[in-house]
Amino acid sequence: MSSAACSQDYSFGPHTIHASEVFVESTLSFAFVNLKPVVPGHVLISPKRVVPRFAALSADEVADLWVLAQRVGAAVEPHFGATSLTLTIQDGEQAGQSVPHVHVHCLPRRAGDFEKNDEVYDAIDEHTRMHRPGERLDLDAERRVRTRAEMAAEAGALRKLF
Amino acid sequence: MSSAACSQDYSFGPHTIHASEVFVESTLSFAFVNLKPVVPGHVLISPKRVVPRFAALSADEVADLWVLAQRVGAAVEPHFGATSLTLTIQDGEQAGQSVPHVHVHCLPRRAGDFEKNDEVYDAIDEHTRMHRPGERLDLDAERRVRTRAEMAAEAGALRKLF
Numbered sequence: 471m472s473s474a475a476c477s478q479d480y481s482f483g484p485h486t487i488h489a490s491e492v493f494v495e496s497t498l499s500f501a502f503v504n505l506k507p508v509v510p511g512h513v514l515i516s517p518k519r520v521v522p523r524f525a526a527l528s529a530d531e532v533a534d535l536w537v538l539a540q541r542v543g544a545a546v547e548p549h550f551g552a553t554s555l556t557l558t559i560q561d562g563e564q565a566g567q568s569v570p571h572v573h574v575h576c577l578p579r580r581a582g583d584f585e586k587n588d589e590v591y592d593a594i595d596e597h598t599r600m601h602r603p604g605e606r607l608d609l610d611a612e613r614r615v616r617t618r619a620e621m622a623a624e625a626g627a628l629r630k631l632f
Numbered sequence: 633m634s635s636a637a638c639s640q641d642y643s644f645g646p647h648t649i650h651a652s653e654v655f656v657e658s659t660l661s662f663a664f665v666n667l668k669p670v671v672p673g674h675v676l677i678s679p680k681r682v683v684p685r686f687a688a689l690s691a692d693e694v695a696d697l698w699v700l701a702q703r704v705g706a707a708v709e710p711h712f713g714a715t716s717l718t719l720t721i722q723d724g725e726q727a728g729q730s731v732p733h734v735h736v737h738c739l740p741r742r743a744g745d746f747e748k749n750d751e752v753y754d755a756i757d758e759h760t761r762m763h764r765p766g767e768r769l770d771l772d773a774e775r776r777v778r779t780r781a782e783m784a785a786e787a788g789a790l791r792k793l794f
Binding site for chain 1: 686687689691694695697698699702705706709714715716717718719720721722723724725726727728729739741742743745753
């Protein structure tokens with residue numbers, strides 16, 4: 471699907487993801503930039519249908535979601551100079567899910583990007599400020615909320631990868 | 633697929649997963665119990681083909697893997713008295729992947745199972761000892777390696793769920 475096709479807003483749980491923040495979509499899923507990314511290129515992939523739990527997705531939705539997540543990961547990893555990916559669904563409140571709409575977190579990873587590798591996950595939940603490479607995360611610090619213009623600019627750059 | 637069909641060993645990177653440790657399989661994927669689970673019911677789902685990175689899977693393999701992971705999650709969550717699931721792929725060494733063969737970690741989650749929610753991810757990588765509910769993880773402690781008999785017993789119990 472060409473970048474020009476990302477012309478629609480989507481619901482993300484109770485929130486609205488504006489078309490300008492969507493960078494690629496498939497039949498049943500869409501990929502969008504993050505209000506408060508933990509690392510550069512931290513993006514999200516969701517089914518278009520608002521469904522809180524992964525178990526409620528149809529097999530077609532599961533397949534479509536993860537094939538799109540695979541495409542997104544393959545594109546953002548080199549784009550952000552990364553060498554690995556963290557791909558995770560926090561499926562339910564006790565797993566750290568904050569928005570009641572299934573979403574795959576896709577994070578480009580680099581050697582030394584976190585002092586301890588899995589601090590990346592703390593950062594996903596805790597909404598701390600943007601992480602700087604090699605730095606230990608300070609979970610009490612606020613992560614800056616980006617402007618819509620910043621998000622649209624990033625989505626525009628990512629749209630060109632598809 | 634009935635439980636009786638899990639009669640084959642599989643390669644998991646350089647390791648062998650014995651048929652007794654496999655509890656459900658699909659056309660292209662298999663699900664198996666864990667040598668060193670972080671929480672009760674921490675299981676793994678892999679494509680049958682030995683492929684290190686997620687990007688190298690075909691669309692059919694991606695769909696098959698995640699539809700099986702969805703089935704597994706829906707079964708283990710209530711079986712272990714959990715209310716959420718952590719589903720994650722550590723895709724590449726810089727994301728914490730230790731076995732060079734794609735695998736989905738599926739962890740049943742409960743309120744208070746970790747002092748801080750995302751310590752669960754530290755535990756996935758660090759191979760610490762089995763976590764006790766509410767306890768802070770001690771990453772320096774060794775997590776006990778289970779015996780093949782213990783693993784086969786758990787796989788046998790899980791096989792009955794499918």
